[in-house]
Amino acid sequence: MFREPIVCSAGCAQQVITPPVGVSLAGYFHDRVSKRIRDDLYARAVVIEHHGTRLAIVSCDLISMTEKITIPTKTMITQQVDIPPEHVLICATHTHTGPELRSNAVVPRSQAWAEALPGRIADAVQMAADSMFTATLHPGRTEVEGYAFNRLFRLKDGSEQFGKRGRDADIVREAGPIDPELQTLSIVDEEGALRGMLVNFALHPDVIGGGSADFISADWPGEMARNLAAIYGDEVVTLFLQGTAGDINHAPHDATHLPRGGPRKAVQLGRALAGAAIYAAERAEPMTALEIAGQIEVLSIPYYTRDAAFMAEIERLKTGEQGPFEKYLIERAESWPYDGKTADVPVQTMRLGDVAVVGLPAEIFVRIGLEIKQFSPAPFTFVVELANARVTTYVPTTDQAERGAYGAKLILSRWLCADAGRRMSDATLVMLHRLFLFS
DSSP, X not given: OOOXXXXXXXXXXXXXXXXXXXXXXXXXXXXOBOOEESXXXXXXXXXEEETTEEEEEEEEXXXXXXXXXXXXXXXXXXXXXOOOGGGEEEEEOOOSSSBOOOSXXXXXXXXXXXXXXXXHHHHHHHHHHXXXXXXXXXXXXXXXXXXXXXXXXXXXXXXXXXXXXXXXXXXXXXXXXXXXXXXXXXXXXXTSOEEEEEEEEOOOOXXXXXXXXXXXXXXXXXXXXXXHHHHHOTTOEEEEEEOSOTTEESSOSSOOSSOOSHHHHHHHHHHHHHHHHHHHHHTOOOOSOOOEXXXXXXXXXXXXXXXXXXXXXXXXXXXXXXXXXXXXXXXXXXXXXXXXXXXXXXXXXXXEXXXXXXXXXXXXXXXXXXXXXXXXXXXXXXXXSSBSOOSOSEEOOTXXXXXXXXXXXXXXXXXXXXXXXXXXXXXHHHHHHHHTTTO
């Protein structure tokens, strides 16, 4: 039987969160000080309500998200718009041309800006809640090839390395897949106008600036949002939900006449992925049933504990030439405070009718996201990294955790035990099946 679209209430809003010029830019092992603003950074929010139950999703043009930001933000949201913390997901797009949030990072943070950030994010949710309209929800998907590439390579000795550098003769092939699926969730008003869109795709956004960047920018996700607004109207709010891109980059492995990085590449990606999102959205059917639910489970996962072999490697590094990368690793290794301890790892799952949204608190290797999608009970599953907290830098798969590539490099980029990814994936799938039990 052909069913009518289900109607809900929705609101969309965005709030500028751009820091002042002069802040240090996060994402590298050396300081890059901003001298100008290329384009503004935003907190973009969507609030959806059905039968008295509300849910909010916020995407911020930042490199990561921390609990020191999200806990007070969610408290404000609960007080202001009556949405409980388990129904609020706050994530980062992962731009590398934005400010640092952490107080103990490689580069300094702007204390005044960081202290004001929870209020600005909460304001975006408040504005969305204050502008609710009658809406239908339209989930869509397509596949996008030629823009995302696995950046790790398996070597003949079983180890792995970042990129094609120095040992090309020893390279077997890429060490993992990509996730070509781009998913959308369109929020459409009674007149049929697009008012907001969620876009989920796995592609690490360190494109526009690189190690010499001296400007603030949202990188290609900002370009994508501007392109969608140019097509659908300036008031359209686009939330980019970063997929599991811990081992995914934008640079092709082979020679190409197309741009490989910098502003031209960011503009290209913004156009191309906006086009893919339009293609997915324009053929997306409306939902005909809608249940809203959310839950958070805090997992207890062991941190990595230093052993003799690791400390011997650190001693070898100390005898050689030391760049910013090596100096940072040595300092972190010698001051590592987590031997024998466990981390509290918040995992969030939400249900929006046919759409499941999963929030994981780190940069996640793509195979983990693919596994969650494979076994999810939902017709559409948006796996979102860098959500709600930052309990580690990267989470590789169990089998890649000991192979030495960047993303699995102990203490530098992997803080948790080798099996952390499987534990997070298993817990996520249990939670999803609980949410969709009565579907």
